[in-house]
Amino acid sequence: MSITAFSRLALPDALLSNLDSLGYNAMTPVQAQALPAALEGRDVLAQAQTGSGKTAAFGLSLLARLDLASSRVQSLVLCPTRELADQVAEALRTLARKLPNVKVLTLCGGAPFGPQLASLEHGAHILVGTPGRVEDHLRKGTLRLNGLTTLVLDEADRMLDMGFQAAIDDIVAQTPARRQTLLFSATYPADATEGGLSGFTRGLLREPHIVRVEDTHDDATIEQHFYRLDKGRTMDVEAARLDALLTLLFHYRPESGVVFCHTKRDTVRVADSLSAAGMQALALNGDLEQKDRERILVMFANQSVTLLVATDVAARGLDIDGVDAVFNLGIARELEVHTHRVGRTGRAGERGVACTLVSEKERYRLLQLGERLGVEYEMEPLPEVADTRPLAAPMATLQLGAGKKDKLRPGDILGALTGDGGIAGEQVGKIKVLARSAYVAVGRGVAQQALAKLERDRLKGRNVRVRRVTQ
CATH class of the missing domain: 3.40.50.300 (P-loop containing nucleotide triphosphate hydrolases)
Structure with missing residues (x-):
C-alpha cells in the first residue's frame, strides 16, 4: 500500500x-x-x-x-x-x-x-x-x-x-x-x-x-520565455507592451490566460484595450464590488472569458484550474512574486506557458531573478505571427435569480436546459449555484436558445429570472 x-x-x-x-x-x-x-x-x-x-x-x-x-x-x-x-x-x-x-x-x-x-x-x-x-x-x-x-x-x-x-x-x-x-x-x-x-x-x-514543500512548478510542466520589449517607432513604453502582448496572444492562442499588471489602473486600461481588439478580457482588481468579482471569476472559470487581467493582490489565492498561459507585462517588483505568477499555469501535471516582457531598463532584474533561482535566462525576440484573429471564448454565461436558499441544485438547471426543446447535454458547461443566484455556462452558439428555454419554462415549480451575463 x-x-x-x-x-x-x-x-x-x-x-x-x-x-x-x-x-x-x-x-x-x-x-x-x-x-x-x-x-x-x-x-x-x-x-x-x-x-x-x-x-x-x-x-x-x-x-x-x-x-x-x-x-x-x-x-x-x-x-x-x-x-x-x-x-x-x-x-x-x-x-x-x-x-x-x-x-x-x-x-x-x-x-x-x-x-x-x-x-x-x-x-x-x-x-x-x-x-x-x-x-x-x-x-x-x-x-x-x-x-x-x-x-x-x-x-x-x-x-x-x-x-x-x-x-x-x-x-x-x-x-x-x-x-x-x-x-x-x-x-x-x-x-x-x-x-x-x-x-x-x-x-x-x-x-x-x-x-x-518545494515549489512543484518547474520546467517539466511550465515553458517559460522572456521576450525583449522593443519600442520600435513609438516612445510610449506602455503602448509597446500592449502591442507585444497582442503578438504573444496571437502566437500562443491560449483558451484561458492570466495577464499580470502592477496597478489597478493598468488592469482596466489593458482589459479595455484587449476588448477593443476583439478579445474577451475582464479586469480583476481590489476596487471591484464583491458581486462583480464573483461574476468575473465565474466567467473566467467556465470559459466565457478568455483573459483575466489582474494585479498580484487580486489574483493571490485564486485556485483556478486549466490556465493555459500566464503573461507578465513586466517582471514583478518583488522577485518571489514572479514564481507565484508563473505557478498559475502548469498545474496538476498539465503543460503551461509563462511569458514575461522585459525592457532594456529591466534587464538587470532578469539577471537578479536568474541569480535568485539559479537559472541563466535569455531574452528572446518576439515571435512572428501569421494568425491575427481575436481569441474567442467557447462558452457564454447565463445568470439565474435563484440559488441554494431556493433549494436550487445543479441538476435542476441541467434538466431544464436539456428538456424538450432544449440544448444538448454536451453544450452545457460548468454550473455554479450560490446562495441567492446561479451561473451556468452554455455553448456560445446556443446561448440565445438556452436563454429562451429558461425564460419559457418553470424551474422548481416557479418562474426564475434569467439573463445573459456580458462583459
Whole structure:
C-alpha cells in the first residue's frame, strides 16, 4: 500500500469514502507531511504554494476532529481575500458532504453584515473569513471563539503583507490558549527552523511540526520565455507592451490566460484595450464590488472569458484550474512574486506557458531573478505571427435569480436546459449555484436558445429570472 494513501490516516469512514468518490487517490506532498501531525492535534507550520493541496491538508484535519453534536464554532480559517475564503469554504463543504449536517459559514468584508449575523445565531461548526470582518464580529459581540479548538491561517504571509497583523493579534487574543494552530504560508519565515521561529509565529505556535514543500512548478510542466520589449517607432513604453502582448496572444492562442499588471489602473486600461481588439478580457482588481468579482471569476472559470487581467493582490489565492498561459507585462517588483505568477499555469501535471516582457531598463532584474533561482535566462525576440484573429471564448454565461436558499441544485438547471426543446447535454458547461443566484455556462452558439428555454419554462415549480451575463 502506498505511503501516500489516505486510507492510512486516522480519518472517519465517511471522509475516506467521500475522498474515494472525489477521485483523491493519493496525498500530495504537503498533505502527506502535514496531515498525520495535524490529526494528532499538533500545531503545524507549513510552506506550500497555492495549488499544492493545502486546503485538503488542513480541511480533512478540521473535519475529522469536529464534534457534530455541538453547534459551537470549533474551527476558524483566516484567509487574506474574499475569493480565497469562498474557495476554501466551498472545498470544505465538498470534503464534508458525507458527514451529517456540517455547517461551514463565511465571514468576509464586502458582504452584508445582517445575513452573517443571522447565520451566526443559528450556529456553525467552521468559520472561514477575512481578518477584518471576523474582528468586526468579535468587537460587536456577535461572535465568540471561547469554544474554538483549531485556528488555521491560510496564506499567512499574504495577510501580513496586506496589513492584517493587528487584526490577527486581536482575534488570537480571543481564542483559547490550548487551541491547535495550523499555519500555511507560500514563503517561509527566515528563522523558522526546528530551533527558532519568527516573531510572528512564535506567539501563535507551540512546538510545531514543520513542513517545507518545494515549489512543484518547474520546467517539466511550465515553458517559460522572456521576450525583449522593443519600442520600435513609438516612445510610449506602455503602448509597446500592449502591442507585444497582442503578438504573444496571437502566437500562443491560449483558451484561458492570466495577464499580470502592477496597478489597478493598468488592469482596466489593458482589459479595455484587449476588448477593443476583439478579445474577451475582464479586469480583476481590489476596487471591484464583491458581486462583480464573483461574476468575473465565474466567467473566467467556465470559459466565457478568455483573459483575466489582474494585479498580484487580486489574483493571490485564486485556485483556478486549466490556465493555459500566464503573461507578465513586466517582471514583478518583488522577485518571489514572479514564481507565484508563473505557478498559475502548469498545474496538476498539465503543460503551461509563462511569458514575461522585459525592457532594456529591466534587464538587470532578469539577471537578479536568474541569480535568485539559479537559472541563466535569455531574452528572446518576439515571435512572428501569421494568425491575427481575436481569441474567442467557447462558452457564454447565463445568470439565474435563484440559488441554494431556493433549494436550487445543479441538476435542476441541467434538466431544464436539456428538456424538450432544449440544448444538448454536451453544450452545457460548468454550473455554479450560490446562495441567492446561479451561473451556468452554455455553448456560445446556443446561448440565445438556452436563454429562451429558461425564460419559457418553470424551474422548481416557479418562474426564475434569467439573463445573459456580458462583459
